[in-house]
Amino acid sequence: MSVIESFLPPIIKTKETFGGESDLAAYFYHESLNQLLSEDDWLIVQSTYDPKYNLKYETLFTLTNGYMGTRGACEQGAVPEMPGTYLAGVFNKGDGPVRELVNLPHWHGISVFANRNALRYAEDASPLNAQTCEVIRFCRILDMKQGLLISESVYRDSAGHETAVGTCRFVSRHNVHRTGIRLFITPLNHEGVFGVESRIDGSAVNWRTNPKFRAKHYHLIAAEDADFEELYLEAVTKDEAVHIGYGAAIHGLSRLGQQAPLPTISHKFSNDGEQCAEYCEFRIGRGETVQLDKLVVIYQALELNGDCLRDAVHRNLERYRSEGWTRELRRHADRYAEMWKDADIRIAGGEDENRLIRFNLFHLMSTAYSGSPAVSIAAKGLHGEGYWGHVFWDTEIFMLPFFMYTFPDLAKSLLKYRYEKLDGARENARIAGYAGAKFPWQSAASGQEEIPPFSYDEHGAPQPLWMGKIEDHVTADIAYAVCQYVSVVDDPVFMLEYGLELLIETARFWQSRVEFHSERRQYVILNVIGPDEFHERVDNNAYTNAMAAHNLVQAADMLTDYQARFPAEVSRLLARLEWRPDDIAEWRKIAALMYIPRDEDRLLIEQFDGYFQKKDYQFTAFDPLGMPVYTGNPQLAELEQTQIIKQADTVMLLLLLRGLADPATVKANYEYYEKRTWHQSSLSMGMYALMAQRLGDTEKAYDLWLRTARTDLMDRHGNAGLGLHAAATGAVWQVLLFGFGGVQPDESSGILEIAPSLPRAWRSLAFTIKWRGYRLVIEAEPERLHITLPEIREGTFQVKIWGQLYAWRAEHSGERISVPNRREASVNG
Structure with missing residues (x-):
């Protein structure tokens, strides 16, 4: 079948x-x-x-x-x-x-x-x-x-x-x-x-x-x-x-x-x-x-x-x-x-994956609009009224990568939405008692927080909704997205007009949000919610702390770089923002001393302070749709006392910040948290698929990717009628390109790296990406990779393929080059 x-x-x-x-x-x-x-x-x-x-x-x-x-x-x-x-x-x-x-x-x-x-x-x-x-x-x-x-x-x-x-x-x-x-x-x-x-x-x-x-x-x-x-x-x-x-x-x-x-x-x-x-x-x-x-x-x-x-x-x-x-x-x-022509991804082999892929990409790309910076993509797209039609961090972390590599103009428009709402984010920070810009958990027209302060339980009693008050990682997520966009698209004009101000204001927020712990001699962030919303009001969520540190470092690095390259433009921006020259040093200090909870003996990053002291629970049963089955009380008050997590949290962090941990630590954390994740959010399985692929378990990644690709078609969460699970559509693309396609910038050199590894059922994976103004057409097979070179404007075009650096000059423009998979050959040999 x-x-x-x-x-x-x-x-x-x-x-x-x-x-x-x-x-x-x-x-x-x-x-x-x-x-x-x-x-x-x-x-x-x-x-x-x-x-x-x-x-x-x-x-x-x-x-x-x-x-x-x-x-x-x-x-x-x-x-x-x-x-x-x-x-x-x-x-x-x-x-x-x-x-x-x-x-x-x-x-x-x-x-x-x-x-x-x-x-x-x-x-x-x-x-x-x-x-x-x-x-x-x-x-x-x-x-x-x-x-x-x-x-x-x-x-x-x-x-x-x-x-x-x-x-x-x-x-x-x-x-x-x-x-x-x-x-x-x-x-x-x-x-x-x-x-x-x-x-x-x-x-x-x-x-x-x-x-x-x-x-x-x-x-x-x-x-x-x-x-x-x-x-x-x-x-x-x-x-x-x-x-x-x-x-x-x-x-x-x-x-x-x-x-x-x-x-x-x-x-x-x-x-x-x-x-x-x-x-x-x-x-x-x-x-x-x-x-x-x-x-x-x-x-x-x-x-x-x-x-x-x-x-x-x-x-x-x-x-x-x-x-x-x-x-x-x-x-x-x-x-x-x-x-x-730019968005289609084609599989040879497998069952009906081409139709699955196209379903997800059709809805994702159809929902973006470049005609106004006042709009973005809601968590449910323009497909229904779930989540009130609001915009979440889903857009920047799950959907934006597709647009960066496929339709960079649409990616820019999505980020300009956040810039358009910057005054609302500043007001959010002011109301909460902080400096800079605090982006809302749920965003609509103004940029101010849209989530209601309370919901009501089955008895009609009000229950506070803490996400809008303390799920602060969304601010760092937006800063992360700005940096990723600039890495892929190389758009200094965007940075001068929009991006630097976003980075500065988000860094100012974290500068005011952290506290110095005198005994640890480190900076901490207290009373937060991480991506895992089963555990509210926790201290030192590792995802939040590490992403905040990354925000601070990137703001310092980008500002230093652009001050050197565009002194007049940056000087005018800093004067308007009443920026203090010693902020850069302060940002770097906070980031260097940011506390990340760890269990060094087990190579584990603790999701938040005290997580490992919670009651352990590991999923062993699954329903016909492949979803984990929990046999206990599903109420939040009960779940908070366990190690069950709603969705990828620490694993998500290790995907986004690849330099944060060595391979052994990454593997240990994936194996630990995967057994304890309920995948109650459509944001979850795709990220575990990416991590499985990164760790070399391609068939596990393939299984999780298929489940993600079927999210709405199978109505895996029982609420497809309320609108599209737009983040899952973006995750489908990410697993294909970043996972099986092996596409990523080399962290040390910034050179594009491509290292495909395909599921056994596939004979080839073909896709197109945009990279810093170039358009690359790629067909990956287990034994070789075919790349149609772009028009090379000047100098050489460099790319790493399965770890080998290749460079082509202008006379190679438009050629279709075949590169053997030497890794595959060495394994088979």
């Missing part, structure tokens, strides 16, 4: 007979839909309809261009459902517990009415959907190569009439304000009058399926059928008064294969309460197919520089109608093709 088949309905191409038509070997009845599809290993297929999986598939089939995201809810509606359309950066609090990403009006709704007179207004009128009809055939496909969601259902109504309804949806990467759906309707065993209603639905709420958190975050100030034969709806958020305008129009109604418009029996526009609708009726003969397009344009007023929102929507929609759905689809698909 393939990897995909183990957790999704099988990918089926069978011959089916519809209404006396000839047999058709395809996914869909409508051949026009089949013709749109990419190759099978670019497709995720849902071939059966089961309502209990509706919310999961809404997440899996989300389409986003980084500016907006729309969940994969069915156009004809479903029960249950949690449809969502979100614009990056549009938040509101209202009466809710926190400021959250706003679920805005839904644009995707299309109802089809079959074989009745005066359809929309008849008392017995009911649309074709899974609630009113028997679904005799169902298929939905996410085409990841082109960014399409293609769906088809064959409905049998109470009269026995069978109708095939197909759709193709996209959210444009070419023009981020445009979305669209092409609709196909075919009566298979009947004929008559059909109606289509296209809606913009302004009744959307957040947390539709959870009354405890349900909230509507906007008012409607316009819901109308305009003079231009198009719909217009305008919403304004309740707190910040952000105006969002929608325009929509039905276009291109015709019989399949015919250019002439199909005559309509009626064509109406309506404004019914919180929605506006366009409705048309037409006649279809048995076996005939009619198609039409729903064209939609969405803007928010803040980006228009004072231009009229209604006019901007209308002008774009007017151009869209003139250019047509097909042209926009092609331009959208072309943009994805360009992105996949």
Whole structure:
């Protein structure tokens, strides 16, 4: 059984007979839909309809261009459902517990009415959907190569009439304000009058399926059928008064294969309460197919520089109608093709890994947006309302590496988000009593902490949420990400304009956060939470202390370097920040004397003071999804008394700071903590996979990587319906490139090093990376590595391959070089 088949309905191409038509070997009845599809290993297929999986598939089939995201809810509606359309950066609090990403009006709704007179207004009128009809055939496909969601259902109504309804949806990467759906309707065993209603639905709420958190975050100030034969709806958020305008129009109604418009029996526009609708009726003969397009344009007023929102929507929609759905689809698909040239990773061998990889990378790369530094990637992407749509450290540590090596401009935009929120981080530090900038555990629009101060237990009693107050490692994580970006991209302009200030302000925070322990004669950091959130309010979490020390050293080193290289620019920055010249020496002193708890006899780094005195527990049982099974009381108060950890903590530290410990210490810590990790966070297994690979256990790494890659497809954590586990998608890439691909900068020389080591099932691993302005195309095999050299601009291009240094000059530009694996040869010899 393939990897995909183990957790999704099988990918089926069978011959089916519809209404006396000839047999058709395809996914869909409508051949026009089949013709749109990419190759099978670019497709995720849902071939059966089961309502209990509706919310999961809404997440899996989300389409986003980084500016907006729309969940994969069915156009004809479903029960249950949690449809969502979100614009990056549009938040509101209202009466809710926190400021959250706003679920805005839904644009995707299309109802089809079959074989009745005066359809929309008849008392017995009911649309074709899974609630009113028997679904005799169902298929939905996410085409990841082109960014399409293609769906088809064959409905049998109470009269026995069978109708095939197909759709193709996209959210444009070419023009981020445009979305669209092409609709196909075919009566298979009947004929008559059909109606289509296209809606913009302004009744959307957040947390539709959870009354405890349900909230509507906007008012409607316009819901109308305009003079231009198009719909217009305008919403304004309740707190910040952000105006969002929608325009929509039905276009291109015709019989399949015919250019002439199909005559309509009626064509109406309506404004019914919180929605506006366009409705048309037409006649279809048995076996005939009619198609039409729903064209939609969405803007928010803040980006228009004072231009009229209604006019901007209308002008774009007017151009869209003139250019047509097909042209926009092609331009959208072309943009994805360009992105996949750099992002695609190909495996030869194995089972169905290419599809797994593409699923994770499709959602990861689709969610980033370079059009505004005011937005980043939330922990749940633009795929749902989990974690309120907030940004966590997940972005910098788990997702950013993919963008640094693949789309460096997007990586820069993600870091600029943190710079844009620097004043909010300064305010966080001030409120907590510290200097510099303290970045929030959960970030939204302002950069201030967004996590509520309390949650409530099953008895309604308030329980403090300490993460927002003391999970301070996020500040060091952001500084770490800045340094990694500069190492990979070599962007001094970014450092001068943004990066140095981020490093200085985060270093100032740690300078004020540490305390000097007079007995140890070392600096300590008390009352924190590390990545493992099962243990709160601990002292000297090793991850936090070591990452803080790294932050201080890197700030000192970078500032010293840039002062020498760009004295005038840095002098102006330091004057603005009222920087003290003796800070550099103080930062270095604190870092050198930072306390890291250790058990030297066992070569172990203690996760925090007193961790080894906790009750020991080692996992020995696993559930069918490969998750560790804990047989004790899962309440936090109980877990805090044990050595069970939620996710990679000390092991994560040793991955990020490779020079912190020797190989024997790294191995000892991996073996100790791996047995005690519950992997209750999707951030965990990927990091253990990376460490297993680093220690030479490639098959263990492969197993953990597969589990990580299946996080959402298998719904490993039971909450895929609330949105994407975006950090896991980044971890999938990291294990492929940093693990099996062996890609990393040499710490001493800064030269790129590539040392692949592939799982036994794989014959090759092919990928593309960007390195300091160069683009490298690499294909790794067990015995050799093929590298297509970039255009070498001057001097030599150097890279280490399996430990050997190679240098090529300009005359080698564009050549495909094969390098033998001498390590493999020496082992086999």
